[in-house]
Amino acid sequence: MPASWTELCAAAGRAEAVLCDWDGCLALGSRLHPGAVAFLRRVGRIAIVSNNSTMTRAECRGQLVAAGIAVASDDIHLAGDVLLREAARQFAGRPVTLVAGPAMRREAERLGLCLQGRDAAAVLVLRDPGFDFATLCRAANQVRDGAAYWIANPDNMHPVANGIAPETGALAASITAAAGRRPDRIIGKPHALLFNRAMTGLDLQPEALLMIGDNPDTDVKGANALAIHALLVGRTTWKQSPGARLCDRDAETG
Template sequence: MNNRILPGAKQFITQNADRVAIVSNNSTHLPADLGEILAGHGVALPSDRIFLAGVEALRSVARSGVSRVMLCAAPRMRGFARSLGLRVVQDNPEAVVLMRDAHFTYRKLERAANALRQGARLIVANADRTHPGPYGRVVPETGALLAALLACVDERSVEPWVAGKPCPMLFERACEGLAITPEEAVMIGDNPETDGEGAARLGIRPILIGGASHLSLLDLLEPVAA
């Protein structure tokens, strides 16, 4: 995650105030972390209107009644899991929870694969294989780790549950947070496969900016009265 915001983002959020929620496949940070970054740019957005794949995946696991989890994730997320009452273990878990893990190792891969072979459920924050990095580089994401893990098991016997876009949960949570229906929402994003497809599946109108789109966030700002 970089600490930059798009041109026009501050003005757009300010203009729309209570009508904005953020949904992101981020699985290494908490909403308060992103709230602090936005605040540093002069953007005020409550953390309860920031919905992140990693956080929502762990909340869903905690609500399901699972208590023992093998968590492949950043230390920040392990601490959050424990705050939800989840017990983070290395052996005999009820579920393997997979997120972006910059310290993923062969040993973790071995333990997770064998846990799945023994019947543990697989919960995945997002299926993105990469995300853009600086200078045109790519950063391996959770989906790359998922591909390695599924290569070690019989895929027919493992059905991952994915929290992030394009799956519906983040969009549903955002609509609940704004107290609106999907039909009353629009999704502004830059990725047609996650933002666009995911929103459309739920009946949310997608508006794509950047990339192949001719629109930018600046085009969506309300005109300022002279």
């Protein structure tokens, strides 16, 4: 059950920094919750710890800054962005197949990844709104042939204003089923990588942190596995924010 506004503010007041999920928590679709903005303006240090794989950290920071929230780029940890940076180091100069939307493909090229698609050293799976049968065939065959197989997150869906949007995990499930092989590496929550990067950047121990998110299986379990206190938040939490109102406009997560 989502925490109340009072519970959330009390827990944040006891923490030295707050780790925040993005989709379904701070944002619904492409817009920040007004209640979430009100909360972020009350707290001190924050870091974004999100399974989002369609947005660069520059885009994320831009939305926060536009809302009057100060956050350093190094305190934004998005599963898709982190996957691309890790892959750029490990597969430098080698061709990879990238399943991703246009913005993340541009970011991959900026980071120096070679998106040739033939004889791929790795298949990298992010959320791709244009995912189709041809993409599935190419990725599954390359995974079957031995390419490294990385996915940004295991999520099957995330909430948007008018329902749900299929997520990276749902796309990867079809590749896994066709190729008969599970991913070699999963970047996002509940795995520890994003949490550890956030703690290192903040230079804080688990007991000094609060994690807030909307998913008990990724946000809460992932945080609790590292002894980080976590709270579920949702629409009911933000509705209790003084003066806040939820935007009910349909929006698709970017």
